[in-house]
Amino acid sequence: MATEDDDRPRKKVTHEIGQDLSLLSVEELTERIALMTSEIERLHAAMTKKRASKDAANSFFKS
Incomplete structure (x- = not known):
C-alpha cells in the first residue's frame, strides 16, 4: 500500500562540504557517499x- 510520502517528489540529494552530519540517517549518508563517489569519478575523467x-x-609542438 502506498503512503502519502510515496506521492511526494523526493528532495534532490545535495551535499555541502563541512555540513553537520549528525542529523542524517545511515541511508542519507549512503546516498551522499554514492553521489560524491560518482562526482569524483566524473572529475577524474575530466x-x-x-x-x-x-x-x-x-x-x-615539440616536433
Whole structure:
C-alpha cells in the first residue's frame, strides 16, 4: 500500500562540504557517499581528458 510520502517528489540529494552530519540517517549518508563517489569519478575523467589533450598539444609542438 502506498503512503502519502510515496506521492511526494523526493528532495534532490545535495551535499555541502563541512555540513553537520549528525542529523542524517545511515541511508542519507549512503546516498551522499554514492553521489560524491560518482562526482569524483566524473572529475577524474575530466582530468584524464584534459591531460591527454595537453600531452597531445605538447607532443605536436615539440616536433
